Amino acid sequence: MNEHPIVLRAQHVTKTYGGAHALSDAHLEIRGGEVHCLAGANGSGKSTLIKILSGVESADRGEIEISGDTVTRLSVPGAIARGIQVIYQDLSLFPNLTVAENIAMTSRVAGHTKVVSAASAKRTAAAVQERLGLDLDLDAYVDTLSVAERQLAAICRALANEVRVLFMDEPTTALTWSEVQVLFGVIEVLKADGVAIVFVSHKTEEVFALSDRITVLRNGRVVSEGLVAEFTRDSLVEALIGRRELEERLVSERTGNEDVVLDVAGLGAPGQFRDIAFQARAGEIVGLTGLLGSGRSEIADAIFGIIAFNQGSVTVGGRPIRSGSVKSAIDAGVAYVPSDRLTQGVFLEQSITRNMIASALSRFSTRWGWIRRKAVDAGVSRLVDELHMKVGSPAHPVSSLSGGNQQRVVIAKWLATEPKLLILNGPTVGVDVGSKAAILQILREKAAEGMAVLLISDDVPELVAACHRVLVVRRGRLVDEIRSDDVSVDTLRERTIA
Structure with missing residues (x-):
């Protein structure tokens, strides 16, 4: 397998809050055209690492490289300008604006656009939607959309600003199985376009279905990483929680009480x-x-x-x-x-x-x-x-x-x-x-x-x-x-x- 180019690298990243280590000498390499799962239990440091790599937080120590350039200070606008965006669980959409206006919002801000044009926003949104093969109602207000449609609108918004690295925090949490398949199809299109997808998921089945690489954090440290083929379900669970935990059908027979x-x-x-x-x-x-x-x-x-x-x-x-x-x-x-x-x-x-x-x-x-x-x-x-x-x-x-x-x-x-x-x-x-x-x-x-x-x-x-x-x-x-x-x-x- 040919190695895709590294578009984002973090090394020796450390972050403390009130003396507690959220991250300790953590590292991560993200490659264009790949899906990278950032896995870990709640409190493992995943969210902190994403915030640092997207400019929301500053590391106490560590180095960040974006497309080979060392970045000493990264802000949210700076990260967006370099093609790094995050889709959080709450999606951060504006419910009282249309789908088109939401999709065009980030690119407007990045371009310092002072005049708002509904027609221009719709053209931008339509182009992105066509690229992904979607059929969202661009004139609909976001508060009328289903959760799955809002998720797709958030992805379109990231693409409108030429995203190169897209972090997705629990993207399938509120989606049905059929809606997850639509999302997976969109992610495959992004991969083919060379976009790096970094997603957080607690669903092991989903991790293996979608990922090219996996990095596992535990207690703020990277404890395992590699190609998805190098993991089994048991080895992934063991890396996540430090022990093997069987989740198969373990339900016991009923007690016999027929009340x-x-x-x-x-x-x-x-x-x-x-x-x-x-x-x-x-x-x-x-x-x-x-x-x-x-x-x-x-x-x-x-x-x-x-x-x-x-x-x-x-x-x-x-x-x-x-x-x-x-x-x-x-x-x-x-x-x-x-x-x-x-x-x-x-x-x-x-x-x-x-x-x-x-x-x-x-x-x-x-x-x-x-x-x-x-x-x-x-x-x-x-x-x-x-x-x-x-x-x-x-x-x-x-x-x-x-x-x-x-x-x-x-x-x-x-x-x-x-x-x-x-x-x-x-x-x-x-x-x-x-x-x-x-x-x-x-x-x-x-x-x-x-x-x-x-x-x-x-x-x-x-x-x-x-x-x-x-x-x-x-x-x-x-x-x-x-x-x-x-x-x-x-x-x-x-x-x-x-």
Whole structure:
């Protein structure tokens, strides 16, 4: 294989924050026309390295070369002018501007354009879109787009300014499998044009499908690097977390307890879903999957009382749940881990302790409403141990934790209520492979103890690893049920997108 030219090189990069080393003598070589995966657990230093290479942060020590030129001081405008851009998870688009205006924005700023021309922006956007073979509505406002369309618009924006190195932070986190395939096709076009793609991903399957090279960071240091062919899945996981962690189908057989915990009968909500009927039994993990917009999340929201239903019924442990009543669901023994932990799951600046007891205050209070400190300390300590959390002190704010540990705080908050039914919507989105394996193991353990679990996800390997059976939702209807040994990656993908 002929070596592609190095377009970006970093050597001996060190960065500390308050005495803690985010990066220690890190290095990275990026080649044009290649896809380079920057892998690592949450807190490994990936984001810090990307910020330094894109001018957002300055290194304490180290050298950066761009196309052979040593750069002593790099700013964000300077990085963009040299063809280096980053697409962050939030995409940083302007929701109140059109697709064309967003695509042309960076090139306008770089060119110091003072006169705004909608026609010029549209010509720029159309040329970029044609180059990638896309068909976005250039006149649509960004806030009307799907997540996948916004991701493609962000890529177009980078190309409008002659990008040479494009960093993509978790580009497929909120995309369905079919949308991921479209993104992969766009990346192949960029590769063919000589653009270097550096992407961050926690999905090992995705890493092997897309990468030419892999660099693994752990605790701020490069611990492994090379061509993708030099890695196996096991060796990559071992490099990521320092040990081998098997993620294959490890779900145990059900406990044999046939008690029905969740009974959904003829459930319907206007414009959301209809005729939904299924059960979840004690000790069972039931998956609920489907394409984005299929209605899978709305069904979970209705069970927990977030949205109202006008047809059918939901009972938990034989107790009816009132339509649109979260209190009724919690009183019946339902717990819900939402899809967005940062805005819906935790109070970031509050302590780990306060977050963990937030949904179960009555269990830690006297009859007069006083908090029982010893009970709180014992409960939090038990949950920290049970969920294998890495916390300096439960008094520290949740914002001080890695993404994986933040997610475990959300799960702990609801486990503190001792629920009969635990609903989780995308519980491992944005967490590293070690935390993902730990979270799935927690679900298996809770099911083995007799809890019923409803797992909403479009992460096919996750569903295979965790579920006893999987229900497929399409256009607001339950269209398929995949049981036990038939739950496989190929079967799920085939039936989900059919």
